[in-house]
Amino acid sequence: MKKAILKVLALCMCAAMLLCSLVACGDKKNDKIVIGLTGPLTGGASIYGIAVRNSAQMAVDEINEAGGLNGIEFKLDMRDDEHKAENVANLYTGLVEDGMQVSLGTVTTKPGLEFKNLSKDDNVFFLTPSATGDAIPEYDNGYQMCFADSNQGTAAAEFFNENYVGKKIGIFFKADDEYSKGINDNFKAALDDSFDVTEANFTGDASTFDSQIATLKDCEIVFMPIYYTPASQFMTQAKSVDNSITTYYGCDGFDGIDAIEGFDITSIPQEISMLSHFNSTATEGPAAEFIKKYNDKYDEAKEPLNQFGAAAYDCVYAIYEALKVAVENGKEVTAETSASEMCDILTEVFNSDSFEFRGITGKCEGNEKSHISWSEDGTVVKEAIKYIVKEKNA
Secondary structure: HHHHHHHHHHHHHHHHHHHHHHHHHOOOOOOOEEEEEEEOOOOOOOOHHHHHHHHHHEEEEEEEEOOOOOOEEEEEEEEEOOHHHHHHHHHHHHHHHOOOEEEEOOHHHHHHHHHHHHHHHHOOOOEOOOOOOOOOOOOOOOOOOOOOOOHHEEEEHHHHHHOOOOOOEEEEEEOOOHHHHHHHHHHHHOOOOOOOEEEEEOOOOOOOOHHHHHHHHOOOOEEOOHHHHHHHHHHHHHHOOOOOEEEEEHHHHHHOHHHHHOOOHOOOOOEEEEEOOOOOOOOOOHHHHHHHHHHHHHEEEEEOOOHHHHHHHHHHHHHHHHHHHHHHHHOOOOOOOHHHHHHHHHHHHHHHOOOOEEEOOOEEEEOOOOEEOOOOOEEEEEEEEEEEEEEOOO
């Protein structure tokens, strides 16, 4: 009798241990739809990650206040990857263990390349606000709200072809960075052959650009498919050199350049502009409404808004709208729907020719939101805008 009781107790203990193990491995029951992501919340790229976190949380709060998805609330779970790809695997595992069902992927591209492989194996849907690498949406579960690098380069070249004919063009890029090199390659491929182009590049953590400035000083327009830190360093150092530069033109890596600590953007004599899908200084329309809501909620000086944040806001709402469409079409979506099931549901909607999202990124006409859809390869389709960060000094 005692042996039988001991056997029963042993079986109960094993069952309890197995249950705890399953819970620890992410099989616990959710009471909300969990949106996971990683991004830099500390370090040099934190200005991007913080804006993404704040804006995505704003969207989650608004959706929940409006009743959620048929009464089901959403939850945002963001982890700090410090813009380091090697941090992603552990963070991703933690997100899965804590119930992630759908994702915004990562904020930046290098971590995103790691995330996309992990999420593909688990069939986790992600819509990244700002990881622009062409390879990010390689698999069927990945989508971008931002323009892919190749699309940014092509769109910038089209703008140059239309507006800078006859100008001497310079290019300043980071030769060992996939983001910078990818945009540059596609920019040159789409640029009209009539342009006189001079190139200068750098690698690693270089911060002194005397030789590059000397190479580009006779150019009128300098295209900079790089992030804002080296761009600001180049601009500052170029002030002390006699040059012909009238305009610095960048891509989404310029976003936040006017908020860098220690960089006086007003002292730069040239126009600083960028290809963008969001105007952070909009004074009317949907973009302006979002900007006001953001600045009312967060300290603009410490946590400034940028297009990365606006794209994250659109990402959350796009996922929400797609799930609403799925439910209307008879799909069952609950807080306990698995990540793989959620992925199948969302990809069916995003791949549909009839699904068009109306957002705040892209070109908004008057008080109308922009038109956003996705290609079969997961890249976004919307109209870009030129955003002047700083006018040329008189």
